[in-house]
Amino acid sequence: MSYYYSRIVTIPFEEVIQKLTQNLQQQGFGIITTIDLKDTFRQKLAVDFRKYKILGACNPQFAYQAVTIDSHMGLMLPCNIVIQEHENNTVEVSAVNPQQMIRQITTSDHLWEFANEVNNRLRTAVDNLHYDHPSQQHKEALPTDNISQDNIIPMPE
Template sequence: MSYYYSRTLTIPFDQVVQKITLNLQKQGFGIITTIDLKETLRQKLGIDFRKYKILGACNPQFAYKAVSQDSHLGLMLPCNIVIQEHENNQVEISAINPMATIEESATSYQLKELANDVSNRLRTAIDNLHHDQPMPQHTEALPAEGSAPNYNAPIQG
């Protein structure tokens, strides 16, 4: 199992950043950090690097449930999304696959289900980038209504 999920697109870099931000919001995530690696390397090292941004995506409900079950899971938060421009103006977008790490170390079934849900939502956000209209959700990407725990339900308490 790969530690990331990736797609290569032929749309402008800034458009990919805007679209992934919207797609992540549709999947319940907000962007809490943005690192412009191109600008950082230019300022700190005087290096002219390709366009490369790292977005830190977080769903507070998922984060709360994860660190409530295992306090060390904060090491994997937020979920990183990398947008990088390659030759010929191709733009690659990648997201971390929490299942690659969680599957081996998870201490509970609920934690594995949570990691699977996060992985699938990140994948769906990326898969919908190249469509002008949102595609129907992958049946394997998001659980059918009532078939999995509702991690977006308000926290009681």
Template sequence: MTYHFSKTVNLPFDSAVAATTEALKRHGFGVLTQIDVKDTLQKKIGADFRPYLILGACNPKMAYEALMLEDRIGTMLPCNVIVQQRDANKVEVSAVDPVASMNAIDNPGLGKVASQVRTLLKQVIADIG
């Protein structure tokens, strides 16, 4: 089983980030966190890295359902979505597969929520570009 859904788009990096954020909003997600990996690696260890952004996305309704079923599920939230430069003309957008993440937890109700989130995240990725 793969642990992510990905799509490569022909957009400038910043446009891909904006398109991803908008697609997340259309499907009920907000961006709670944003980690600029390129900037962090440069500041912390002086490494030169390609543009790479981690968006911590959350669908409040789905998060609430998951928390009601499993109070420690917050260790696996929010859902990470990455936007990374592949080459001068290509940007890849990837989202975690929540079903793969939740396989370690024996809770059938949580599996149903993860499947719903998976469907939404697949739609987000399909909408970009």
């Protein structure tokens, strides 16, 4: 079992980010951090790099449960998702595999079950990139009318 889960899509980079953000919201996650490595490398190192963003996804309910069970679980938060464009214009989306990470640090069955649920939701968000209207919206999905405009990247015209 790998420490990440990955899919390659032929959807434009910016559209992938927008769809992924919506899919994560349907799974109860919000994007709390965005790191643009292309921009960072350009500014700090004067290096040209491919499109590469790291999104930090957080489900507040799961985060609360995790740090309540083990106060050091904050070291595993947020769940990182990498979106990177390859030379052939395909876009790879990779999400951390919480099950594998938890397996490495604890033998707690409760944390394992918890990590399984988080993993399933992250995988669903990534797998549903191919659909215009993804299914499997969970009851704690974040409302789409209160989305911070800072977290949505506009579609290219």
